[in-house]
Amino acid sequence: MLLFDLVTTSRRVAATRSRTEKIGALAELLRRLAPEEIAAEVEELKMSIQRHRVERDREAASIDDVLLQRYDMIFRRRGGLAVAVAKSGTCQGCRMRLPPQLLQQLGHGVFDLVLR
Numbered sequence: 001m002l003l004f005d006l007v008t009t010s011r012r013v014a015a016t017r018s019r020t021e022k023i024g025a026l027a028e029l030l031r032r033l034a035p036e037e038i039a040a041e042v043e044e045l046k047m048s049i050q051r052h053r054v055e056r057d058r059e060a061a062s063i064d065d066v067l068l069q070r071y072d073m074i075f076r077r078r079g080g081l082a083v084a085v086a087k088s089g090t091c092q093g094c095r096m097r098l099p100p101q102l103l104q105q106l107g108h109g110v111f112d113l114v115l116r
């Protein structure tokens with residue numbers, strides 16, 4: 001196992017908010033390991049998760065409590081996806097077409113409208 005693989009996978013996991021994609025990237029990494037490498041890599045991944053969790057909690061501390069609670073609730077219900085990009089008038093999370101007024105509000109940074 002090259003360190004490069006671990007770093008690449010760690011970045012892929014950090015870059016996506018989808019729990020399914022995170023698990024997929026980790027499973028892919030573990031499949032490429034020789035049996036004697038698995039325990040050490042699992043430890044490395046645990047430490048990586050811990051580092052990201054600390055970073056996440058630090059960022060979360062600066063977010064409004066009510067907004068954060070809504071985010072966490074949606075995150076749990078939706079299997080790790082609570083925020084999606086709106087592109088060309090369509091939500092990239094659920095492919096729903098967004099009403100023009102909502103798009104306009106999103107464009108003005110009305111963040112609590114993002115979390116529904």
Ligand SMILES: [Zn+2]
Pocket residue numbers: 084091092093094095096
């Ligand atoms: Zn959506």
